Amino acid sequence: MNSESSVDDSYFDYCPWDFALRASEEQRAAQTALQKRLADGGASFGPSSYVSPAAGVFTDVLRLGENSYIAGHAYVTGEVTAGADCSVNPYATVRGRVSLGDGVRIGAHSSLLGFNHGFTPDQYVHRQALTRKGITVGDDVWIGSHVVVLDGVTIGDHCVVGAGAVVTKDLPPWTVAAGNPARPLRDRRGQGSTPSGSGVPQGGPDGLGDAVARFADRARSQAADLLTRSWNAGTGRYSDRPGAPETVRAHCDAVEIADLLLRSHPPQLSAAEHAERLRALQDPDSGLVPELAPDGRPGVLPAPAPDGWIDDGTADYHVLSVGYALDLLGSRFAHPVHVVRRMTSDRLVARLDSLPWRTRAWSAGAWVDCWATGAHRNLELGAEAGAPGALEALFGWLGTRVDPWTGMWGEAASPAAGRLQLVNGYYRLTRGSFAQFGLRVPYPERVVDTVLAHGGDPRWFAAGRQNACNVLDVAHPLWLAGQQTSHRTAEARAWAEEQLVQAMERWRDGAGFGFGPAGEGGSGPGRGPGLQGTEMWLAIIWLLADLVGVADRLGYRPRGVHRPEAAQSPARRIPAQPIPIDNSL
Known part of the structure; x- marks a missing residue:
């Protein structure tokens, strides 16, 4: 030992947070060698990360962000990604497909099990196929000791899960939960006993919360018939x-x-x-x-x-x-999505420059959504997102082209056309880039201003004129920007409540939702109820309900295309903030 350390190697198995300050040169060299062996198997490690030699790490994919650690006697297998400042404490188990955001603390003896066994009665359990829906944990989450989190669960940002809880269902952001099965106790921000994404109290027995719950029960009871149809x-x-x-x-x-x-x-x-x-x-x-x-x-x-x-x-x-x-x-x-992998940063920037930002901002945003989602899929497969520097070039281009007065990309083609293309393009662009990769959007206050101005246009949002795309493309930006700012929250909530009430009324028994009136240029599947309208409106209703504060009454949370949480850790070779952004403009 040198003068920097006076502790044995085993000390760091149980106190890994001290490694950066107290490890000797010999101990640092041993950690570097251990991480190199794991990296040879495909793992990657951020600066100042630590893996105890006493941990059982047998992963197919492991990505550990900056200042994150795996303590002694932890058991980690499968496909595990963690952002910055995450900890897997002694004797914890993390298995299957598990994605952790930034600042996640997993207490000792807890288990996150991102897989499940089949258990039909016709054969032994050990002979049945495994399923892997995966577990997603957001940013700033504390999971206490002896907690069990089951496959398919999403734990939202800023949640706290009490010791000994068994988490079987999704937890919305800011939830404090405990028990077996885990139940929401309160909002961490101190805004009532029933947590929700926006912290708005629930209504009374005849309020919107009860209406949302009745709608969800009705939809669930008809789901199987709707699919058979x-x-x-x-x-x-x-x-x-x-x-x-x-x-x-x-x-x-x-x-x-x-x-x-x-x-x-x-x-x-x-x-x-x-x-x-x-x-x-x-x-x-x-x-x-x-x-x-x-x-x-x-x-x-x-x-x-x-x-x-x-x-x-x-x-x-x-x-x-x-x-x-x-x-x-x-x-x-x-x-892999090879067309994304093959596009160099120069070609990517040239393509971005050529997109129709002024006349068809939706088409431009949709292309960004596709390319960025392809990059996410490539990273998921363990491949390069794109050609070297391409993903960074995308976020660099977006960071330097955003309009600080609208918070968006492109512009309204004319006063007569309004903001439809601009706002709809913003949704597609940010869905695939900033939201999917867990990055903060620039100028969130200006985004709220622009979106609320568009949301008041009766051509698209008067009763009977809404379609799924247009409502989604306002609801999601309001929700996304609302994670960063409280600017005009009451107005956003009022808009969402009005749209939520009207949306639930569109359900057709046994058939689901129609997309809505034909969109601009006659696009869209129209008013007839079908799978596309149903999938989109179910996700929209969750977003609207979360803006109002009653999303927990639905009993579901989108986990696919319209999922609220990031699907990709920002620690994966993407700058946490592409450029300095002054949100006060």
Whole structure:
């Protein structure tokens, strides 16, 4: 030992937080060698991270962020990612697919089990297939000692889980929970006994909270019939609604609806069969998923553009819908999204510069959503997100092109056109980039101003004129910016409450939701109830309910395309803040 340390090696097994300050040069060298051995197996470690030699670390994927550690006698297996300042304390178990945000503390003897056994009565449990929905834990979460968190659970930002709890259902942000099964006790911010994303108290017996709960019960009771309605038994594929073409998105929507309302996969096939059918649709050369041909086989993609990208809007969206459906089924793409991997930073910037930001900001934002989601999928597979520097180039471009007066990218094409394209493009862009990667959006106050101004346009939001895209593209930015600012919270809540009441009234028994009136240019599937409208409106209702403060009464939380939590840790080679941003403008 040198003068910097007077403790034995075993001390750090139980007090790893002291390693950076008290370890000797010999102990630092041994830690470096241990991390190198693990890195040779595909693990990655941020600065000042620590793994006890006494821990059992047998992972397929391990990413440990800056100042994070795994203490002695912890047992860590599977695919585990952790952000900065995370701790896995002595004798804790983290197994399966587990994603931790920044500042997560896991107490001693706790277990996060991101997988599950089948246990049908026809065979021994040990012979049955495993399922892996995964566990997601947000930022600034304290999980006490002897807690068990089960597969499929999402724990929102800023939660506290009391010692000995068994967490079987999602916990909204700011929840203090305890018990077996774990139940919300209060909001950590001290705003009432029933926590919610916005901290607004629940209504009385006849209030909005009860209406939300009744709606959710009604939808759950009809979910199985709704899925059967769109299932074509003869072909073994899904249509959006009876008589409509069979599509890839319809299959993905069915998976998302089943996860939301049934917490399971659609009953028409096993989870493994659903996953295999979706995985088989991916083109191995491009990594994209084309639309189905009339005979049900994968269609043909267009020829690549000069920069290597394949311009196919439907295939672009399938990067989102198929990828997240596979997540919910405990699976993932068979191949990286190669069109993303092959795009150099120069070509990426040139493509971004060429997008129609002034005239069609939605299309521009949708392209960013696809590329960034492809990068997320590539990282998930252990591949490079894109060519070297491409992901950083994306966030650098976005950080330097945002308009500080609107908080958005692009501009309204004309006063007559209003802010529709601008705001809708903002949703798609931020969904795939800032929200998906867990980064703060620039100028959140200006975003709220712009979105509320658009949300008051009667052309899109008067009763009977709403469609799912337009309401979603206001609700999500208000929710996302609201995680960073309390600017005009009461106005956002009032808008959300009005839209929430109207949205629930659109449910059609046995059929679900229609998308709504045809969108701009006649786009969208229209008023007829189907899978797309149902999937989108269920997610919208959660966002609106969370803005109002009654989301916990729904009993579900989106975990797919419209999930509120980040899907990718910002510690993965992306700067935590692309450029200095002055939110006071």
